Amino acid sequence: MAINVRIPQPLRNLTGNQSTVSAGGETLLACIAHLDSSYPGIRERVMDEAGQIRRFVNVYINGDDVRFMDGLATPLKDGDEVSIVPAVAGGA
């Protein structure tokens, strides 16, 4: 199982500035756990204390928002692309 994960600018300090990293996992939750074991700290940036995806962070699997699928339980397959996209307010 190889999942490509797109890391947004604000989280790249955790991935050694890599914009894309590889991870495993049968579900999104397992993928995030796997990511966190390789790049500690990612989990808490994406998920809150209650174990839910933070409301200002969107996670997409192949361009689809997981909030409109099965959230963290959404299954993953080999070659899927996961994108983590936080809200950004900058305009100035």
Add this chain to the structure above:
Amino acid sequence: MSVNVYIPTPFRHLVGNRTNVHANGGTVRDVLRDLDSQFPGFQAQLVDSSGELARHINIYVNQVEIENLQGETTQLKDGDEVAVIPALAGGAPTVMTPEMVDRYSRHLIMPQVGSAGQRKIIEASVLIIGAGGLGSPVALYLALAGVGKIGIVDFDVVDRSNLQRQILHQTADIGKAKVQSAKETLLAHNPNINVVTHEMPITSDNAFEIISQYDIVVNGADNFATRYLVNDASYLLKKPLVDGSILMFDGQATTYIPGKGCYRCLYPAPPPPGMVPSCAEAGVLGAMCATIGSIQATEVLKLVLEIGEPLVNRLLLYDALSLEYRIVKVRRDPECPLCGDNPTIHELIDYEQFCGSPIGHIG
């Protein structure tokens, strides 16, 4: 050459009450002559006392006014669409001066814009939230395009640290109100437009009054409180909102059409203060502003011209370092408190409290 001629209501009695008739001719002049032989008296309706085409008559070939082509000597080919349109007394048509025809010639020459489209641009009114990094290129390109009324909301003054990216302002403008500096720059680029300055923060108390004066809203705010406020007010007033944001080397852009999803559908809640840095805290590459701002300006012009596919239900993600653009889906959330099936937000709220942060700088 056989062309199809559209006949407007006032002239239909001359052609047996038909909407479209066929005519032959190699040029517009030949076609008018042929129409007159088929329908005696037709040409007399179009010319003034000196026999020239009357000034209140516009003739279009494939939606381009012949003034922007070769006038009555414009060449025609088989199947061309010719329309004869008189100015009607109800509502003065937008007059394009020769200076404007020259200035906008690269628009006018495109069939997707043409005279009719350029008039739509001239008649459009667009509000830009923030005269900063994004607001600068958006305002500049809309001004150059001829958008007739551009409103700018900002209460800040120009600071030296703005000049690395905010192309509306120059070194001599340091200390000047941003809206004033913006107005001077825009009018220097295009004196034909009207720039309205709103030198104040946009708040729950004034947002409806300001936004209701415009057709389209462009967001170039620099904080979450203003972004949620502008989203809610635009939705409640049924105005399209062209959104963009930038940070470091990343940018995002999307267009919200009321009823097809909003900022709250995309991001239901703001981050806690300090969780996502601002441009002031994390920095932004100046040239990024042009990339995202230009996409926003393009979206506005597409909406005005009613052409193409707007960036609706799609979020464009731009990564300057890898130079990649990606698009992810944006859906209207049936649970959205603003635009969902059972909305709970019917008026503007306290956004500073909602976001836990002050409205602060807006552009």
